[in-house]
Amino acid sequence: MRVSIDSATCQGHGRCYDLAPDLFGEDEEGYATLTALTADGEVPAGREGDVRLAAANCPESAVLVHEEARL
Amino acid sequence: MTVDDRFTEEARQQRIAESQLGTVNEIITGPVKDWTTDFSHFEEEYAENAIQIWDDLRGRCPVAHTERFGGAWLPTRYEDVQAIAYDTEHFTSRAIIISNVRPPLDIAPVGFAPPISSDPPFHHDARKLLLPAFTKANVAKQAVTTEAFCHSLIDGFAGRDVVDAATEYGMYIPMRVIADMLGFPQEDTEKFTRFVENVLEGANDPIEERQERGMALSNYLFEQVRDHIDNPRDDLTTYLLNAELYGQKLEPQHVVGTMTLLLIAGIDTTWSAIGASLWHLAKNPEDRKRLVEDRSLRPKAVEEFLRAYAPVTMARLVKEDVELGGVQMKKEDWVLLPFPAANRDPERFERADEVVIDREVNRHAAFGLGIHRCVGSHLARMELTVALDVWLDRVPEFSLEDPAAVRWSAGQIRGPRALPLRIG
Ligand code: HEM
Ligand code: HEM
Numbered sequence: 001m002r003v004s005i006d007s008a009t010c011q012g013h014g015r016c017y018d019l020a021p022d023l024f025g026e027d028e029e030g031y032a033t034l035t036a037l038t039a040d041g042e043v044p045a046g047r048e049g050d051v052r053l054a055a056a057n058c059p060e061s062a063v064l065v066h067e068e069a070r071l
Numbered sequence: 072m073t074v075d076d077r078f079t080e081e082a083r084q085q086r087i088a089e090s091q092l093g094t095v096n097e098i099i100t101g102p103v104k105d106w107t108t109d110f111s112h113f114e115e116e117y118a119e120n121a122i123q124i125w126d127d128l129r130g131r132c133p134v135a136h137t138e139r140f141g142g143a144w145l146p147t148r149y150e151d152v153q154a155i156a157y158d159t160e161h162f163t164s165r166a167i168i169i170s171n172v173r174p175p176l177d178i179a180p181v182g183f184a185p186p187i188s189s190d191p192p193f194h195h196d197a198r199k200l201l202l203p204a205f206t207k208a209n210v211a212k213q214a215v216t217t218e219a220f221c222h223s224l225i226d227g228f229a230g231r232d233v234v235d236a237a238t239e240y241g242m243y244i245p246m247r248v249i250a251d252m253l254g255f256p257q258e259d260t261e262k263f264t265r266f267v268e269n270v271l272e273g274a275n276d277p278i279e280e281r282q283e284r285g286m287a288l289s290n291y292l293f294e295q296v297r298d299h300i301d302n303p304r305d306d307l308t309t310y311l312l313n314a315e316l317y318g319q320k321l322e323p324q325h326v327v328g329t330m331t332l333l334l335i336a337g338i339d340t341t342w343s344a345i346g347a348s349l350w351h352l353a354k355n356p357e358d359r360k361r362l363v364e365d366r367s368l369r370p371k372a373v374e375e376f377l378r379a380y381a382p383v384t385m386a387r388l389v390k391e392d393v394e395l396g397g398v399q400m401k402k403e404d405w406v407l408l409p410f411p412a413a414n415r416d417p418e419r420f421e422r423a424d425e426v427v428i429d430r431e432v433n434r435h436a437a438f439g440l441g442i443h444r445c446v447g448s449h450l451a452r453m454e455l456t457v458a459l460d461v462w463l464d465r466v467p468e469f470s471l472e473d474p475a476a477v478r479w480s481a482g483q484i485r486g487p488r489a490l491p492l493r494i495g
């Protein structure tokens with residue numbers, strides 16, 4: 001699974017970094033960032049649920065989840 | 072260093088004069104005849120039954136209208152509220168509290184209290200100035216003093232069986248926090264009570280009364296500004312005095328407008344959220360017991376209280392004629408933006424009319440949507456969390472003393488203004 005932040009729609013509500021503070025962070029203005037764990041856009045194994053939860057709670061739908069077909 | 076000479080008597084008078092301009096219409100009060108064609112959020116019926124009114128309207132007239140206030144609309148579906156919040160082409164924030172005065176057209180895009188009253192492109196620049204002070208990491212620094220303050224309020228309840236959780240607890244917490252951040256004297260808290268009192272509820276009052284209240288607040292802020300110019304310190308007021316936009320210090324009206332905004336926007340809102348949450352728990356002993364016993368549930372419960380009892384409805388003015396939700400809106404019509412009604416739309420939320428304290432998926436809009444997302448949302452969440460934590464840990468047993476004595480505010484900010492609770 002891959003994840004990214006749509007910085008054009010993120011308004012800094014912070015639901016993503018409230019719910020998964022190791023997967024999402026805030027920049028100095030409160031907008032969402034990826035973290036060391038997600039910097040390459042890859043969701044660490046076993047953390048797919050947390051990413052989906054963050055996406056489902058973002059009021060602006062700015063956490064973009066890219067599900068991949070299972071091989 | 073040059074003397075800061077922006078905050079002259081002239082600037083103070085200018086602020087008062089500006090607040091008196093605008094297009095005035097006749098004030099209409101009295102019971103609502105029909106909520107679809109004559110709504111008014113200032114009537115007692117709305118204070119008591121807003122939730123039922125929204126649910127009823129959403130089903131049969133999703134964009135209601137009134138001739139009051141010189142013409143206004145009330146959408147209740149999530150998708151319509153969202154569309155308006157996102158559409159800054161057709162809707163201006165030149166005014167965000169409905170009253171009987173439409174501020175003059177030429178105050179856009181800055182408006183009376185940037186950034187809430189501002190439109191793009193100026194809005195973003197004014198907002199950017201505030202964002203760093205209000206990040207989650209920065210507001211966390213206020214948590215320790217907030218917690219100590221909540222404890223001191225509860226210490227004050229010693230020996231009493233009944234306390235008013237609205238006026239003796241919830242109200243003081245945001246006042247104290249924002250006064251600390253702006254660097255105002257702690258002993259002035261009582262003054263803020265008067266500035267904020269009935270503001271939301273008072274927007275339908277005679278214009279002279281509103282101006283008098285506004286003047287008292289303006290005078291106080293100019294006093295604080297002068298004191299901070301003489302004695303700069305590490306707080307938001309000094310920060311705003313030194314802040315620059317486009318290579319220049321801010322206009323005096325911008326500084327005082329933003330201070331007004333921070334003071335007013337942070338107090339009734341958070342007070343309402345704390346009160347509504349305690350009201351819910353006083354009425355629902357099972358939810359109360361679960362939260363007392365299981366702290367890990369509390370963050371989800373806080374979000375659910377924000378969804379179900381969202382305190383803030385904003386407003387816009389129509390900038391260009393536009394069709395929305397099947398109605399034709401005309402330039403200069405008011406439009407309410409009831410985030411609380413959007414949060415209860417069953418199209419958008421499962422079990423929308425129930426309070427589910429462990430709700431997992433909660434994409435609520437209590438702090439707005441789009442470019443005006445509440446700058447204070449991280450601060451408000453911190454205050455609400457600390458206020459509930461301290462209360463639940465210190466006062467695990469409480470119930471409504473007299474349900475009939477609970478009074479909810481009318482107007483755009485909704486929350487309990489009288490909330491007598493039996494404690495212990
Ligand atoms: C539970 C408490 C609060 C709620 C529900 C709330 C809600 C809102 C909402 C819905 C907006 C959007 C306005 C719009 O779309 O026109 C807003 C804006 C704003 N709020 Fe809050 N608020 C709360 C607490 C606070 C606090 C504590 C502060 C700061 C001290 C604050 C400062 C602001 C500011 C500065 C804006 C304007 C943002 C902009 O226009 O860019 N709010 N608030
Ligand atoms: C939270 C509940 C709020 C209450 C009770 C409230 C109340 C008031 C009141 C009483 C005034 C003075 C208007 C008058 O003359 O009567 C006022 C003005 C203003 N409020 Fe609020 N306000 C609230 C929220 C907000 C929010 C969330 C914002 C922006 C975020 C905001 C921005 C302003 C601005 C900019 C003004 C000056 C505009 C004017 O009165 O012409 N208010 N508000």
Ligand code: SF4
Pocket residue numbers: 005009010011012013014015016017030031032057058059060061062063
């Ligand atoms: S929850 Fe959404 S809007 Fe908020 S910071 Fe995260 S991505 Fe941005």
